[in-house]
Amino acid sequence: MSDLVEELDATRWFREGKGARYRQLSRHITELIKSGSLAQEDQLPSERELADIAGISRVTVRKAIAELVDAGLIEQRQGAGSFVSEKGERFEQSLSSLVSFTENLQARGIRSSSEVLLRGVFRPTPTETTILGLTPVQRASRIHRLRSGDGVPMALEYSSVPDDILPNPDRVSVSLYEVLRSRGTAPTRALQRVMAINATDRVAELLKLPDGTAVLQIERTAYLATGRPIEFTSGYYRSDVYDFVSELRLD
Structure with missing residues (x-):
């Protein structure tokens, strides 16, 4: 308890401005909690x-x-x-707005980071050829990437982009969309499919979850304003921290 008292002293956390x-x-x-x-x-x-x-005042404590x-x-x-909850913080990701993982976390004041598991230009798979409409001479x-928020693994994202849209994938360190925007080739719309699956051993290991844990699998195809598909991403998101939300309207 004495260590906690020391940690909660204002000199440990309050900074003017x-x-x-x-x-x-807060x-x-x-x-x-995260540490x-x-x-x-x-x-x-x-x-x-x-x-x-x-x-500080009790009102300030109450708000925190x-x-x-x-x-x-x-x-x-x-x-x-x-009491510290048994459940961790949950993040909402809108299914109706085209916002990247990095942008979503930054909007919440959370530091995003990525560990690159594979990066390069390859002969396309049949799935990449079909979804991205690649010609026989094109590459993918x-x-x-393993995506984390404040150092906590949250998602795996496997992204494919035509090589003329992203000729140098080494430029992507954290945000793919930031690089695409700098080239004037960021998507303007996307179609996403959400599924609940049990994590494979490899996915569970990377996300630091028990084997077989339920995760959310997201498949996204993103398009330019011209209608050309320029990104296909298959992602695995921790269901204990992520909620995907959509807004429905009456036309």
Whole structure:
């Protein structure tokens, strides 16, 4: 408990000009949870104790805890207090807007990173030839990446792009769409298919999940404004942290 008191002292997390105090406290507690300093089922100090430790008002504490509850990181139990939830933070990805993994996390203040598993220009597979409409002389630029948010593995993405659209896949470090935009070849629409599957041993290993865990498989084909298909991505997303959301309208 003494270590936690030290970690929650305002000198550890508050920086002038870096946002509201409740938001900074919320981010700091999030980091403590992700790093394991706060484990599942650990109890936070009471609202009054936390305010005294951090030297802030109880209103500020209340707002920070509310934000953590909304994110699914903290669970409040009537008459018992606030506990680290057994479930991690969940992220919503809209199925109706063409936003990359990197952009989605950046919008939430989360640092995205990628580990490149494979990258190069290859003879296309029959699937790539059919979906991307490649001619016999064309090649497919492939990028296979493990995508993480704040160091936590969240998704695997296997992307293929015609080599005339992306002649040098080595340029892609984090965001594929950022590179395509710089070339004036970013897609303007996409079709996505979402399926629930059990992770293979390899997928589970990379995403740090038990073998056979349910994951979300996303297949996306993206198009230029002309209608030409220029990206095919098959991705595997952790179902314990990702929700895919679509908006329906009455025409």
